[in-house]
Amino acid sequence: MAAAGLAWLALAAAGACLLLCARAARARRRARPRHVCVLVLGDVGRSPRMQYHALSLAQRGVRVTLLGFQGSKPHDAVLRCRRIRMTPLAEVKGPPAGPRLLRYAVKAALQALQLLRALLKMDPAAYVFLQNPPGLPSMAVTWAVCRLRGVRLAVDWHNYGYSILALTLGPRHPVVWLATWYEKLCGRLSDLNFCVTDAMREDLAKSCGIRAVTVYDRPASFFRETPLDVQHELFVKLGLTLAPFRARGEPPDPTGRRSAFTERDARGGRVRRLEGRPALLVSSTSWTEDEDFSILLKALERFDRSSREGASLPSLVCVITGRGPLKDHYSRIIGQLSLKNVQICTPWLEAEDYPLLLGSADLGVCLHTSSSGLDLPMKVVDMFGCCLPVCAVHFRCLHELVKHEENGLIFQDAEELATQLETLFSGYPGPAGRLHRFRTNLRSSRQLRWDESWERTVLPLLDEL
Template identity: 65%
Template sequence: MAAPWLWPWPWPAVTVLLLLPLLPVLWRRRAGGAGRVCVVVLGDVGRSPRMQYHALALARHGWEVSLLGYLQSRPHPDVLRSAHIRMVPLTELRGLRGGPKLLQYVIKVLVQSVQLLYTLLRIDQPSYILLQNPPGLPSIAVAWVAGLFWRSKLIIDWHNYGYTIMSLSHGRNHPLVQVAKWYEKLFGRLSDYNLCVTEAMREDLWVNCNIKAVTLYDKPAAYFKETPLDLQHSLYMKLAQDYEPFRARAEPVGASAERSAFTERAGRDGAVGHTRGRPALLISSTSWTEDEDFSVLLKALEDYERFVCEGAKLPALVCVITGKGPLKDYYNGLIEKLHFKHIQICTPWLEAEDYPLLLGSADLGVCLHKSSSGLDLPMKVVDMFGCCLPVCAIHFECLHELVKQEENGLIFRDSRELAEQLKMLFLGFPALEGKLHRFRQNLRASRELRWDESWDQTVLPLLGPRE
């Protein structure tokens, strides 16, 4: 059992006491909160697409939105262009350089509490505070305190549980993990409304936390769609300037012709076609964290390389891994030690506008996301499906709510199974037959709801009319 002084319940009270001198001034600034929502991300806004989608949906219905979080990555251009969305930046806190890690963590949480509450009390009064969880410590309690002050309703959007993510590093029985679990259950009950990402999480919130939630599945935004061939060519030529795997294997014929590894244009205004014998484009989006074992993909690629060397009629591969995270440098080191003849691996950082274009140009997606709780779904697969891109995804408990085996993709459990799936799907590539083509056709025919439609049906009724 953690020591009493580590319990999180005093922290919101501490932040209120520290900010008491400001409350009279802030109280005089209070105005009606009608028509305003504060969307809170205690993380990088640019890497929180679901919360950006919330902000855009609210703005589309005329709400004035304060989007609060760290601005480490550039948010989507639609967010930056919106006249109804105001970015409210938080300053990222760096950990202490010395002292016990536990003390560093406690001080960080205390400082974050003060910073977040101070920022929430300086914005225009909102009718609702829409909070992403995780991270919930300390944001849930602080948002609840701010909601009391503003008389705002608190909505928590449960993407996962913070304590299960902490357990990846510390183990499930660590005192901090147990405190975080108790904290999320206690303060999560103080919200007015709750959203979650799967039916499995909705049931778990009710059974284990006594929290009633509404399931809002992640859905792709409208700009996630198949990329026309001419736009594919423009993207490949752009990427070829910096990344060798996208460059043509041979010079184009004719002075005005241009060629990438995948496409070619006969002349300046000519039609675009695929290059003969082009490689297959495999894409995996990763956060380079402990819940995604990237070595599974590397081992599968090693097996694929061996199949080709043994005479299997398989295409060469260009494997693109997008994203950034703490383990990227480690895995890049492993990639540099591989000496493939038939596979090229590229780890670019893509601009927000280019990522959907690349998904819409790829032949197959691979997802390595393993849910720490077994209750959330990978948004990267949602985006891939929006682009009608079939997926091979690693198994976990509720993945079946998204990936339908033998319908829109395949589920694997280890590197050997993934290698066999790659071999089977790419056999005879690029012929328009076989499972890879059938999966894409099924995705085209599914016509599932997009984010805006799903949001309007699920979230808008909770908010009611703007007063």
């Protein structure tokens, strides 16, 4: 009897403990602030996925601190949102001279101190959403602050930082080895992990022991086909006028009623497409080592040569958007090309103009190859949101996004890309051919948008918001 009494007493005590724990957990959840920090140790304006995270959280009543470098202008939807507070971080340059390893270490240490100060000053939060890369020093600093303040850390894996370092330092460099060890260790310390492809999810599990959820990049709602009158305003604004093609007999138009592609009637009425207009090809880039733009330039040289030799091809305007370290290098090469029927321009677009350009184009080209082979180019996601067919250079997991002969074409080198351009633009702008079929396929497919995808994949994991 005594033993039975003790057993019942133990069960009662255990039940009471469970009840108290449950009440304490509910109290903590009630006390948990509806506030999330979205952190980018980089240019926030050039981090659309993290902007989308912030917007999705804000649209569900969560207060968001968007923490990162000020550079490019974020999208208007982010700037207008009252629940999103932009908090700038200053980019640390590090010492201008000295051994590379020492300069890198000093820069990382200074950036760590600045980030530590910003996170400790921030209002209490339920989560920190951290973009990786760059993860050095942000992963370690953010994890330490999260543990100190009782905040959950969610790492959004866009790629591997060590694979990007290996492009310039080489895969056997000690810094690359250290970055690999650091990234895998810190990744295992996080509470949640998101990644951009199934291939990356499998690699994280296999090589790092990290369980991640695939959250594919999806186009935001403002990526869509652009109405003709808006196209005309954009072309005039960007200076895509008839001037480069005057040899075909078209006079310049000082009134702004004509672009290279469209015109508005003399009374300011309806806009119409010009007969014999050029085709518009668009590519976007960060001008980094993982995108070889010599492939596109060689393909355009062959296209121009074929056009001058009598092939049934239109004049072509190629717009390459973006900023980055190799832009000056490629701009010099472009300036040395002798092209007659191809015009190449490299403007920097405002965030609001970029979707309009994609929605006005005839074809997109992607030269992103991925330093790890495990991420996907968001630029293609945005192009597909605008029903814009794509020619994309092949790499390991591209098949998760680009379906060859369905929504675009995959190429291996400049010769293959040149052949694809000539085939797709043969007989342009007629409705026959693969270019039209790819666009029709994109229009008829129900493309999942970012917010709908986020609600299905991310929101159910945020049990304390």
